Structures are given as C-alpha cells and as structure tokens.
Amino acid sequence: MWQRLAGFTWALLWACGLAATASWGQSIPGVPLPGKPLQKKFTASVDQLDEFIDRFNHKDPMFVEAFPNRPQRPLWAERAFLIRTLINPKARLDPKVVDAFVKQVSGPPRAIMLNLEDKHWYAALQCRLVYDGKPVVAKLVLGFEQDSNGVQAWRLRAVQAAWLAEAGGTPANLAQGRRRGLNPASHGNGFIALHRAFASADRFGDNLSDSATTDAHSFAGLVAAQRLKLERVTKVVFHFLQVDGYVFSVADVTAKEGEPSGYLIGSLAKAGAEAKRKYRQAGLALAR
Amino acid sequence: MANLYRVLCWALVLAWAGMAQAWAQATVYLADGARIPGQIQQITRSHIELVPDGQAAVQQVPRAKVLALFNRKGDFLLLDSASKAPDSVAVRRFLNPNDPALEADIIVARNGKSTVAHITGEDMNRVYVEARGGVRFDWEKQKLAAVIRKDGRHQVFGPMGPLMPALRTASAEMPTLKEQAQTMKLVKVQEGDTDLPFDKNLFERKILQKVDDLGRYVRIIADKKTELDEANRTINLACALFLDEDRLVEVTQPNRDSELYKIRQYLNKLKLLRYQDVRVSWYNVSFVSKLRLGPDGRYYGTVSFDQKFEGYQEGKLVYADKVRKNIEIVVDKYKKVVDGKEEDGWEVFLSDIGVKRSV
Numbered sequence: 001m002w003q004r005l006a007g008f009t010w011a012l013l014w015a016c017g018l019a020a021t022a023s024w025g026q027s028i029p030g031v032p033l034p035g036k037p038l039q040k041k042f043t044a045s046v047d048q049l050d051e052f053i054d055r056f057n058h059k060d061p062m063f064v065e066a067f068p069n070r071p072q073r074p075l076w077a078e079r080a081f082l083i084r085t086l087i088n089p090k091a092r093l094d095p096k097v098v099d100a101f102v103k104q105v106s107g108p109p110r111a112i113m114l115n116l117e118d119k120h121w122y123a124a125l126q127c128r129l130v131y132d133g134k135p136v137v138a139k140l141v142l143g144f145e146q147d148s149n150g151v152q153a154w155r156l157r158a159v160q161a162a163w164l165a166e167a168g169g170t171p172a173n174l175a176q177g178r179r180r181g182l183n184p185a186s187h188g189n190g191f192i193a194l195h196r197a198f199a200s201a202d203r204f205g206d207n208l209s210d211s212a213t214t215d216a217h218s219f220a221g222l223v224a225a226q227r228l229k230l231e232r233v234t235k236v237v238f239h240f241l242q243v244d245g246y247v248f249s250v251a252d253v254t255a256k257e258g259e260p261s262g263y264l265i266g267s268l269a270k271a272g273a274e275a276k277r278k279y280r281q282a283g284l285a286l287a288r
Numbered sequence: 289m290a291n292l293y294r295v296l297c298w299a300l301v302l303a304w305a306g307m308a309q310a311w312a313q314a315t316v317y318l319a320d321g322a323r324i325p326g327q328i329q330q331i332t333r334s335h336i337e338l339v340p341d342g343q344a345a346v347q348q349v350p351r352a353k354v355l356a357l358f359n360r361k362g363d364f365l366l367l368d369s370a371s372k373a374p375d376s377v378a379v380r381r382f383l384n385p386n387d388p389a390l391e392a393d394i395i396v397a398r399n400g401k402s403t404v405a406h407i408t409g410e411d412m413n414r415v416y417v418e419a420r421g422g423v424r425f426d427w428e429k430q431k432l433a434a435v436i437r438k439d440g441r442h443q444v445f446g447p448m449g450p451l452m453p454a455l456r457t458a459s460a461e462m463p464t465l466k467e468q469a470q471t472m473k474l475v476k477v478q479e480g481d482t483d484l485p486f487d488k489n490l491f492e493r494k495i496l497q498k499v500d501d502l503g504r505y506v507r508i509i510a511d512k513k514t515e516l517d518e519a520n521r522t523i524n525l526a527c528a529l530f531l532d533e534d535r536l537v538e539v540t541q542p543n544r545d546s547e548l549y550k551i552r553q554y555l556n557k558l559k560l561l562r563y564q565d566v567r568v569s570w571y572n573v574s575f576v577s578k579l580r581l582g583p584d585g586r587y588y589g590t591v592s593f594d595q596k597f598e599g600y601q602e603g604k605l606v607y608a609d610k611v612r613k614n615i616e617i618v619v620d621k622y623k624k625v626v627d628g629k630e631e632d633g634w635e636v637f638l639s640d641i642g643v644k645r646s647v
Contacts, residue, residue, distance in 0.1 A: 048592055
C-alpha cells in the first residue's frame with residue numbers, strides 16, 4: 001500500500017509540475033511575448049525599410065524574442081539569426097556568401113550596423129513615364145542626403161534611360177530654385193511624393209542633388225518643360241554599399257501569409273572597392 | 289491506509305476540478321437570472337446538455353429557459369427569442385472552438401459599443417484599460433455589459449436579461465473584433481528622436497489617434513446606412529486630418545494596376561461604391577518610424593496598418609480584400625499666442641497613403 005501511495009504522490013507531483021510548465025513555460029521574463037498568430041505575422045512581415053534596418057541592427061530585442069525557435073544568447077548569435085531572417089528565401093543567394101556576410105556583419109569582433117544617415121545607399125525607382133506623348137521607362141536613382149542643419153531629403157542623383165540621350169533635355173537651372181528634395185519619409189510608401197514633385201514641374205529642379213549627373217539635370221529639364229510626365233513608380237529597390245566588401249539590395253516582397261514578406265534582401269554579392277565603383281557606375285549610373 | 293489512499297484520490301480529482309473551473313469558464317445563463325458554469329456538451333433545438341462544474345452527471349436544461357451560452361474561449365451564443373438563432377456551423381464552432389488566441393481583451397459596453405484594448409486592472413467599480421497607442425482610461429462597471437479576456441475568461445456585469453441588446457450588437461461585430469484582438473500587434477515606436485522640438489511621446493499618441501480617427505471616418509463614409517449629409521460632413525472632417533487636399537491615396541484594384549486619388553476624391557468614391565453594404569476596418573497599427581526633419585521644416589514619418597474591406601450585395605459577400613498600408617505622417621509648425629507672446633505650436637497631419645500588399 002505504501003508503494004502505491006508513494007507512486008500516487010509522485011503522480012500528483014508530476015501532474016502539478018505539468019500544470020506549472022504549461023502556464024510558465026511560454027513566457028520570457030521582462031519581455032512581452034506575442035502569441036502564436038501574432039508571432040507568425042510579426043516575424044514574417046517587415047513593413048517598412050526603417051523596420052528592416054532596426055531588425056538588421058538588432059536595435060530592439062523584441063524582434064528576435066518574438067521568434068519561436070530563436071537561438072539563445074550571446075547577442076551576436078541572435079543578431080546573426082535575425083539577419084538571416086531578413087533574406088528573401090526565394091532569392092537563391094550563394095549560401096557561402098550569405099554565411100560570410102552574416103559572420104562579418106554580426107561580429108565578433110566588430111558588429112556592423114546600417115545607418116540611414118550614411119551616404120552609401122540609394123533608392124532605384126523603376127518608373128513608367130510619358131515623354132512627348134509616348135510611353136517610356138526610366139530608372140531614377142535617389143540618394144538620402146542630410147544637410148548640415150539636420151534637414152534630410154531624398155534627392156535625384158542619376159537617371160538611367162536609353163531614350164534620354166536622344167531627347168536632349170535642357171539642363172535644369174538650379175540657381176533659380178532652392179534645393180529641397182522629397183521628404184525624408186517618402187520611401188515609406190513607395191515615393192508617392194514623387195507625383196507631387198512632377199506636378200510642380202517648374203520647380204522639379206529643386207529636387208536635384210548637388211552630385212546629380214548630367215542625365216539627371218537633362219531629365220529635370222524635360223520635366224520642367226512639361227514634356228515628361230510620371231505615370232507610376234512600378235518598383236523600388238534599395239541598394240546598400242555601406243558594408244565593407246559587400247553590396248546588397250532590399251526590395252518589398254509579396255508572399256503568402258506566414259511566409260517572409262516585406263522589405264527583404266534580394267541580392268547579395270562580394271564587392272571590393274573596384275567592384276563597388278563599377279556597381280555605382282554601371283548599375284546605378286552614378287559616377288561618370 | 290485504504291481510506292488515506294481514497295482521500296488522496298479525491299484530493300487529486302478535486303484539484304483537477306478546481307483547475308478546470310479556473311480555466312474553462314463555459315457558462316449557461318438562464319432567463320431567471322441563474323447561471324450554471326460547466327462543460328457544455330450539446331446544443332439541440334429543445335435543450336442544452338452540460339456537465340455542471342463539480343458534478344459528474346450530464347444535466348439537460350430546456351433551451352427555452354436559456355438566454356446565452358459562453359464557452360471557455362469567450363465565444364458566446366444568444367438563444368433568446370429576440371436574437372437570430374445560431375445555425376449549425378455556429379453551434380459546431382462554439383462547441384469546438386479553435387480560433388487563434390486573442391492578444392487583447394474585448395470590452396462590450398451596455399450601449400452596445402465594443403472596444404479592443406488591454407485590461408490593466410480592475411477594482412470594485414471600474415475596469416482600467418490601455419488602448420492602442422498607450423492611451424489609458426477606465427470604465428465604470430455599471431456601464432459595461434461584458435468583458436472577454438484574452439485568455440478566454442469572460443465577465444458579465446449584472447443579470448443577463450438587460451444585457452442582451454448590447455450582446456446582440458456585439459455579436460454582429462464579433463468577427464471583426466476578434467480579428468482585431470487576435471492581431472493587435474504591439475506598437476513599435478522608433479527611439480532616438482531626442483532632438484525633436486516637441487514631446488515625442490505625446491506626438492506618438494497624437495499620430496495613432498489621427499490614424500484611428502481616419503479609420504473611424506472611413507467606416508462611417510462607407511456605411512450605406514449613413515445619410516448623404518452626414519457622409520459629406522464626415523468627408524470634410526476626414527479631409528481636415530490631412531496636411532492639405534493634395535495628399536494622395538493609393539487604391540488597389542483586382543487584376544489592374546493600383547491608382548492614386550486625391551484624398552477628397554478617394555473619400556467621395558468610397559461614399560458612392562455600388563455595394564449595398566460596405567464594411568471597412570482599420571487595425572493592427574504596427575510600426576511607427578522615426579520622425580525626420582524635411583526640407584520644408586516639417587517632420588515626417590510613416591505608420592503601418594492593415595485595412596480590411598468587404599463589399600456585400602443582397603447580404604452576400606461579393607468582394608473582400610485585406611491590405612497592408614503605410615501612411616505618411618507630417619508634424620507641422622504653427623504660431624500660437626500664449627500670454628501675449630508668440631510661440632511655436634506643433635500639430636500632426638496625415639499625408640499620402642500607399643498600399644504595400646495584400647495580407
């Protein structure tokens with residue numbers, strides 16, 4: 001009987017233990033942990049480029065805490081995991097390049113962070129336009145610039161369009177206008193603000209960067225002469241050249257519910273200084 | 289010894305029963321004011337079968353005596369004659385609830401209005417909540433009909449009879465409310481704007497309030513029951529939330545490119561949609577970006593949220609979509625006079641709204 005009683009007591013303790021596990025096992029002290037449906041949505045979707053950069057930089061631990069199968073600390077291990085979640089799984093990147101990139105960026109010895117205020121990143125906007133009544137396409141390359149007074153703006157750096165050389169637009173005269181640019185949150189909703197810039201055609205030149213190429217000036221001249229109208233921005237790709245030895249691009253990806261979507265890395269390549277120069281010149285039409 | 293063993297056995301059974309009572313809050317509410325907590329097993333046209341808490345035998349309660357049933361997930365069925373009888377699908381879902389867990393609590397007021405928020409506490413007379421954007425307020429319990437907690441427990445504030453009209457109203461909205469409560473994402477606000485010339489926390493709340501206001505106005509404008517005059521007044525109120533009427537709204541269309549409309553044009557189109565009934569809900573405000581100083585002296589940021597749109601003809605859902613949207617926020621400076629001195633004031637306005645994708 002005592003044996004039965006002892007067995008029973010263990011069963012009771014085990015049952016109590018199970019109950020305790022069920023109620024406490026899911027929580028992480030001090031961290032608000034979303035439930036399963038929220039986790040799925042929260043972790044799978046990167047709604048804004050700013051959110052991408054926050055996650056990349058591991059700015060808020062909540063981003064990684066929300067993952068059900070997250071690695072345990074140390075910090076760099078978590079960050080490495082988090083950066084991998086920001087890669088579009090459908091991009092088919094070279095796994096060796098990804099491994100080396102993640103290792104370099106997450107550290108140790110030195111963690112590398114992205115910075116929106118840094119010069120070395122650009123937005124490439126694929127645009128459908130109407131030039132003298134005919135449909136044309138162009139890639140507009142915008143840089144995120146910060147002035148000495150803290151003002152930030154997106155400004156036109158370069159334009160890539162085969163038809164532009166034949167169009168022979170008049171370079172916009174910057175001296176007539178103030179240098180302004182698109183507002184610094186324009187990237188948050190696909191550069192809708194560009195439509196307003198085209199609507200104020202005579203002041204379009206105000207959106208040119210000091211470092212704008214001749215093609216960008218010609219383009220602005222055609223807009224100012226009302227020969228060029230914007231139909232729509234069809235795609236936006238952000239190009240990051242901030243990390244030593246690498247270039248990568250980020251674009252807004254649509255996916256099924258629960259799959260990674262939003263702003264994700266779609267291309268990643270090793271690139272030394274010379275390769276980056278070529279990337280700027282050939283890929284983004286920036287330097288001549 | 290055998291007696292001791294029997295006592296311990298009963299102790300275990302009672303311990304489990306106690307736990308079940310704490311977590312499985314299924315309850316039958318009767319017209320005479322009584323309530324029977326227990327496991328509801330079957331709902332037929334003539335009666336409800338349940339095992340009352342602490343009992344082993346199944347009890348049958350005539351359906352005509354029952355006003356409402358709550359299950360352990362906080363779902364409820366209304367069985368009084370004034371309510372529409374639940375169909376077999378609703379009954380099956382009630383008996384086998386498998387909806388995703390709620391992330392927030394649902395509060396049903398006696399006037400029928402329901403709110404999704406986080407309950408932070410309660411005392412004898414009041415329930416304290418934190419709503420979206422960290423806004424805190426409280427309700428007098430005497431103004432509440434019921435509360436459905438995120439863990440499935442529910443509270444009913446008073447005899448069920450007088451609360452039935454409020455629950456009937458809430459019942460119609462429950463799918464939307466549950467969806468909001470299931471996906472109420474924790475709002476992530478960017479840090480680091482320490483050099484802003486205004487109170488960052490205050491403005492974050494203002495931003496979320498304006499987004500909420502616009503969502504509310506959109507629902508009124510799209511509601512086919514709204515009188516034309518009221519819809520037009522609401523359009524004016526909605527436009528006033530924006531920096532100016534040149535702000536653009538991107539609209540997705542099935543099998544076509546999205547289009548951009550100026551805000552008033554967009555709202556007018558919404559008013560004239562050819563559905564007999566339109567339901568629009570805005571929820572899941574999820575990410576507020578850092579505010580940045582633009583070239584025109586204003587501060588700019590972006591807020592992400594989801595929009596659910598449903599169009600009905602003859603009571604049938606004929607079009608529905610869910611899209612993630614990003615709305616640009618502008619904090620603009622104005623001059624105000626305080627004690628005879630001119631000072632800078634700051635106000636939040638909404639700007640362009642872009643569609644990111646279907647969700």
